[in-house]
Each structure stands twice: as structure tokens, then as C-alpha cells.
Amino acid sequence: MKRNLIKAVGICFVIFAILTWIIPIGTYSNGELTTNSIDPVSFFDLAAVPVNTIITFIMFGVVFAVMGGFYGVMEETGALATFVKKVRNWFKGKEKLFVVLTIIEFVVLSSVTGLIVPLFILVPLYAAIMFEMGYKKLTALISTVGAMLIGSIGSTYGFNISGYTKNIFSLDMNDAIVGKIILLVLATIALIVFVLKTAKREEVKVAPVKEVKETTTKKVATKKTTKPATKAASKTTAKKSTTKKGTTKKKTTAALAAPATGKKVKAGKRVSIAPLVIIFSLMLIISLVGMYNWYYSFQIEWFNNIYDKIMAVEIKGFPIFQHLLSGISQMGYWGNSEFAAIMIITAGLIAWIYRLSLNQFVESFLRGVKAWMPTALYATIASVILCVLYQGAYSGSGTIATTVLAKIFGLADGFNVIVTGVAALVGSFFYNDLYYMLSEVFAFTSGFDASALPVAGLVSQAIYALGMLLLPTSVVLIAGLSHFDVSYKQWVKYIWKLALVLLVIILVVCGILSML
Secondary structure (H helix, E strand, O other): HHHHHHHHHHHHHHHHHHHOOOOEEEEOOOOOOEEEEOOOOOOHHHHHHHHHHHHHHHHHHHHHHHHHHHHHHHHHOOHHHHHHHHHHHOOOOOHHHHHHHHHHHHHHHHHHHHHHHHHHHHHHHHHHHHHHEEHHHHHHHHHHHHHHEEEEEEEEOOHHHHHHHHOOOOOOOOOOHHHHHHHHHHHHHHHHHHHHHHEOOOOOOOOOHEEEEHHHHHHHHHHHHHHHHHHHHEEEEEEEEHHHHHHOOOOOOHOOOOOOOOOOOOOOOOOOOHHHHHHHHHHHHHHHHHHHHHHHHHOOOOOHHHHHHHHEEEEEOOOOOHOOOOOOOOOOOHHHHHHHHHHHHHHHHHHHHHOOOOOHHHHHHHHHHHHHHHHHHHHOOOOHHHHHHHHHHHHHHEEEHHHHHHHEEEEEEEEOOHHHHHHHHHHHOOOOOHHHHHOOOHHHOOOOOHHHHHHHHHHHHHHHHHHHHHOOOOOHHHHHHHHHHHHHHHHHHHHHHHHHHHHHHHHHHHHOOOHH
């Protein structure tokens, strides 16, 4: 399955490469498009660009690899499996409620924070619970990764979505907020209805209590006949535990929550889940607060001031905290490197609290990293087209994306919701990073009437998010497909009806807003 993702990303790159031989690069300034000659992707670039992509965007891979190590350590403690089973028992008979609550949580967190990659750390945990309930991969995928991306469609205060739109389009975070909320609610309802209609559960097979009692009785009554059976059973169990498919076939906790080891909690072993839940929650909260840019969103300088005061503390003239906390940015300016570091520190703390030895910590962490390496690689290589455009934009020579978008915006005189939506969707194919896509689009929308800019920004960010739900150049989507071992073809076949509904919702809501 996972090799199909390479094909999907590769086909996109080949299509882009062919276009570079046909479409000239261009720059847009003062309402005019200036085209230059073609700047094609060469035969050598077909091999060199993926390598450059890995070098340039390796931080995505590092984050997902460390995330795997983090889950490997949590699994090693045994508390992860215990927590998953407890939640499953809490929602016994209310499985649909859990799915709805999961969707709402991911949608809201995505809409409010815009921090999609950090929120991915919740995906394996919720997926494991859904698997314990008997739900299949596509249901778990759409309810977690899909919900995050749909939350971006109706992004309200997410800095990496609405914050970018605010700063590039020179807007306020509250501009078109009513439209954003309406869009968020309608998109969420559409997702919930879709999932509840398509979700299928398989009854999780748990050994009945009667069978266990009968076996015990037999063992006492007929000692000779039990031994061979027990021996054969133990052989079979050992064989299954060493087989790769044996750990994924049943879709238990280890299958997706922590695919690192496939270990389960030993019978009779009681593990407290409280430390794991508390530490995990605190780590996530601190990471989201640290990575959300408070100043550029709401001009909040509190974190900056606290940081400056802490760094100014001296002991006998020695700036102690400047050295102790060297290398970490102030809250609000954290990036993927800080997030990866926080996960490593948290994994070490969990290992210490659950009394794992140093060897256990290192081995479980490395097993997790190894298990997540395909996901890390795919998440990195998804930016292969952006890598080419990134270099072209900074060279100042222009890109084919500018030329294409100029032709699309030229279809209408002034702001038009459909034309802007088409441009945003095409732009999303070229740019899987919203900041670059909006920067490109704004060159054309800056000439619109000021009253149209909030709607233009909203339709651009919403269509971009829809594109990330569909296109194989989406970092989070590709990471999700890899992690759940779902092919891109299977995903498109599953999601296309919902995508059409979401497209209609976006165009209708934004169309109505443009007429107000």
C-alpha cells in the first residue's frame, strides 16, 4: 500500500515537470504579468530534486520520526494499552458518540490553533481506541486526519491558517469571523453525517470467560492431554508474535497507536494511567501554546516580556538562564525543532516515572522511530514541487505558478468567488504551504476592492484546506495515509463525495458573504 503513495507523489511531480517544459515562468507586478522563457525540470532534476527536498524539508521527517519514538516509549510502559482499553470500556455501547466527539475535538483544535502537524500526535491514540471499538482504517483516518484538515477549512483563529491570511491580506483576525464559524459548523456537520453513514464496525473478538474456565478445569482433570495442547498453543502464540502481520491484523492498540513493538500488557500487570495522561496533556498544551504566534495574531506581548525578564536574571553578574535555556525561542515562536525536542524530553520523563531502564528507553524509542520512518519519509517528500518553486521564487526569475494563476484571475474583472476558488485550488497543487500560496494569490487580489479582501482571503484558505484533503502533495494527508497504510486511490474513492459537498458549502457561504 505505502509504495502507492510514492507513485501518487511521483505522478504529481512528473506532471509538474512536464508543465515546466510548456509554460514559461513569469512574475506579476503592478497588475501586469511579465513572462520569461521556460525553465524546465531537467532529466537530472528528476533525481536531484527529491534529494534536495529531503535536505530542505527534513524537519518534517524528524518530527514524525520523533513522534514514533515517543509512542514507542509510551507503549513500553504498558500504560498506553491500559488507557486505550479503559476508554473503550467507558464508551461501550456508545461507540458512535466517541467518533462524533473525536471529530469535533480535532475540528475545533485545528480551527482554533492551525497547528496541524503538532496535533498529529493525537491521531495514533484516538485511532487505537477506534480500532479497539472495531472501526476500520478509513473511518479512523477521516475522523482524525480528515477532521483536522476540515477544521482548517473553517479556520477561525488558527495562526498557520487564518493568521497567515490576516498578515498577508492586511486583515484583522475577526474579519469574516461569522462566515468562518458558519463554514466550520456546516463542514463539521457534513463530516459527521458522512462518517456515521459510511462507518462500519467489526465486533472485537475477546475470549469468552467460559472458555477460560473450561480450559482451567480440563488442565486439572486431565493433566496429560492438556500439556500438548498448551505447548502447541504457546508455539502458535510465539509464532504470531514474531510475525509482522500478526501485530497488524487484529488492529489492537499496538497496530496503530504505537506500531513500534506490538507489545501488550502482560496479564495481571496493573499500570497506572494517571501519570501518562497528565504528562501527555501538559506536553501537548505547552507545545500548542509555544507554537501559536500570539503577537502576530493578537499583538499579545506577554510571552515576549516574560521571556526577556527570565533571560535578564543574573546570579553575581552571570546570566544563568541565558545559558541554561540557550537555544529555545520565546513562547509563540516555537517551530518543529522545539516540538521535536519537547517530545524527546517528555518521552524521557515518562520512561523515568514508569521506571524503564536506560536500555528500555533507548530501544523502545528507536523501535518507534524505525516503525515511523516510512511516514517520516513520505511527509518530507510531499513538498517536492514546493522545493522547485521555492528556489525559483527566491531567485527572482519567477515561476510557472505565477503564469498559470495570472491566466485564471484574468478570466474575471475584479473579485469573483468561483475564479478565486479555482485559483486557490490550482495554487494548492503548486504550493502545499499556505503562506506561499497566499503570497502568490495576494499579488492578484491586492487590486480588489478592500471590502472584498476578507471574503477573498476566506475562500482562498478554505479551498487550500480542501486541496490538502485531496492532493497527494499534502504533508499531513500523505503522513496519515502512510501511517494507516491506506493507498491514495483508496482514499480518493472514499472521500470524493464528501469533497464535493464541502466544495459546494465553501462556494455558497463565500458567495453569500460577497453579496452582503
